[in-house]
Amino acid sequence: MKQKLTKGRLLIVFALLTLVLSGCGEPFLSTLIPAGEAGQIAYDLMILSTVIMVGVIIVVSIMFAVAVIKFRRKKGDESIPKQVEGSHVLEIVWTVIPILLLIILTVPTVITTFELADTKAMDKKNEDGTTDALVVNVRASLYWWEFEYPNQKIITSQELVVPTDQRVYFNIKASDVKHSFWIPAAGGKIDANTDNVNKMWLEFDNEKAKEADNLFYGKCTELCGPSHALMDFKVQALPQDEFDQWVTAMQTVDAEAAPQDPQAAAGQEIFNQKCLSCHAVSPADARPEAARLAPNLADFGDRTRVAGILEHNEEELKNWIANPEAYKPGNKMTGTYGELSDQELDQLAAYLMGLKLEK
Known part of the structure; x- marks a missing residue:
């Protein structure tokens, strides 16, 4: 008996810890602390879905409890409750309500999907082949990331540098096996494939970036090999003027200069x-x-x-x-x-x- 009580207490403790820890998050890593437009859109949709699902659970649970309490069999009472089988009113109610809930959930989901997939700005080329939009070509490899800025003619790796308060467009692909590109605080993830290029956009809010010391974390979320869990990258989200300074500094690097030391x-x-x-x-x-x-x-x-x-x-x-x-x-x-x-x-x-x- 004592052993059962001990196990029960441990189960309760672990359940409470799970509940408490599930609310933990850092501004540089959590999808529940969105740091930009795309992340906020996805977060709002998630909240809407959660509210609908929790509402349905509450209503069904109340109906179940009422049915169990009100219509439970009592000693000496063999009467049968009024049967509602074939009630057109009830059938209409429990058919129409789920349809309405699905419509409420479907419409914003479809709108959001098309909005997040809108990358037309990165396809509008100037005469010199550049784009007005900031474009980054992302290439995933075992187990590192390359970031190419075609307009600026810059290639770097492992640390993505982006300006805040503007949309950044990404061309994403893989060089060896399937990977997946994800910056949790910024927005949704997308596959990096070897046979096609996927596109997406993200935006980093300047105030949210300051709260995270201008540094966010990115990860590969597609099992790609023994070091998949270690395939991380960092994102420096800088104000526009600091980003411009970084671009200038990168463009003026003299790779052949001999160190003084x-x-x-x-x-x-x-x-x-x-x-x-x-x-x-x-x-x-x-x-x-x-x-x-x-x-x-x-x-x-x-x-x-x-x-x-x-x-x-x-x-x-x-x-x-x-x-x-x-x-x-x-x-x-x-x-x-x-x-x-x-x-x-x-x-x-x-x-x-x-x-x-x-x-």
Whole structure:
């Protein structure tokens, strides 16, 4: 008996914890704290759906309770309650009400679907081939993300930079297996396929971005391999003037400039010998897409994470370079070059952490 009571208490505790923790969320990660127009539209639709469903549950539960209490069999009372079988009024009521509820739910759902799928602005080309809308080409690979800004002629990776308070349009595809692009706080997710390009738009509210320290999290949401759960990226949502400054700084990066620090200069030589065949340090990477086999590292020193998951410091960077398989099993960097000595690792880390944009 005591054992049953203990199990019952544990069950109640875990149920309460589940209920409490389900309300937890961070402004950079939760769909329940929308940070832009697309996210707010989806959130409003979710609230509408929830209200309708909860309303139906409450009404049905009340009717069930009334029926159980009022018409329960009593001792000595063998009378049969009035039968309502074949009542046209009741049949009309329980047919019309669900239809009305479906209409209330369907109309905004269809309108929202078409609104979120409206990407015509990114197809309107100027004479020089650019668009007035900000377009980002997203390419998903095992297990990293590439972000190309065709109008600005910039390619970067792992950290998406966008302006606030305007729609950003995305072309999304995959280079190897099926992935899925999702920024929970900004809006819905969409598949990244190898055989076609999917399109969507998102918008980041400036005030919401400030609450999140201008940093949101993105994820792959399609099981793509052993390190699927580690396929993260970050989103820097900046005011328009700061975004313009970032674009200018990226466009003026001199990838061939030799570092002043001798340690970093030695690291640049190592990088050119062992890493340059896959990686690039020029935002204006002119290589064809098929040759871009690994993340562009142009602004690596300014990023917030190493490999999307580790603390951004030289120690973690050296750990990653020395043994990437230990952190992201199945990644394509594993085994692509010979072992580096401790001195070479120090030099390479110094060079990569020095890849920063001029402020």
